[in-house]
Amino acid sequence: MDIYKLENLKKRLEEYKIEDEKDTYVFRVNKxxxxxxxxxxxxxxxxxxxxxxxxxxxxxxxxxxxxxxxxxxxxxxxxxxxxxxGYKIVIKKNVIIAGKVSIDMQEIESATVKIDRISAFKYDRFLDIVTKDKKRVKLRLNIGNDMLFLKLIQNYIGDKLEIAY
Incomplete structure (x- = not known):
């Protein structure tokens, strides 16, 4: 998937189906x-x-x-x-755990998938999360099965998940 084609991401996210619902999902760096x-x-x-x-x-x-x-x-x-x-993002029930950061999905005010700069000449996809207490957390989406990750978040927070074009 071309990371710069975010307009296709929304359609693919709507079509994506979660097959086996679990309490805990672990996402690691993609291969x-x-x-x-x-x-x-x-x-x-x-x-x-x-x-x-x-x-x-x-x-x-x-x-x-x-x-x-x-x-x-x-x-x-x-x-x-x-x-x-050692990089991993865990979704346990309705909590996102990334390293030392723990975000309760009920406390999310908005979440935006966008392309952002990671170095002088390199860009990548990020999930930019803003909580109700105005904390901003950026999670880099270079994980395996990022569609499942985004679909799980979309299921918990609904329309608060946006995809910036």
């Missing part, structure tokens, strides 16, 4: 995003490990700066992989 990110982190780790190996084996001249950079890159890769694979 395409996880695979591409994993390849990036693995490449960074291998380059850093190879650089450390060359320095410690004496193939290249030892440099404290290069060693610190290699260790920092390995640490960054491990931390980023931990964040990537």
């Amino acid at each position: 395409k995003y996880a695979t591409s990110s994993s390849i990036f982190f693995i490449m960074i780790s291998f380059i850093a490990i190879y650089s450390l190996y060359k320095e410690l084996a004496g193939i290249e001249k030892f440099s404290v700066f290069r060693m610190i950079m290699s260790i920092a890159l390995i640490g960054y890769s491990i931390f980023a992989a931990w964040l990537l694979f």
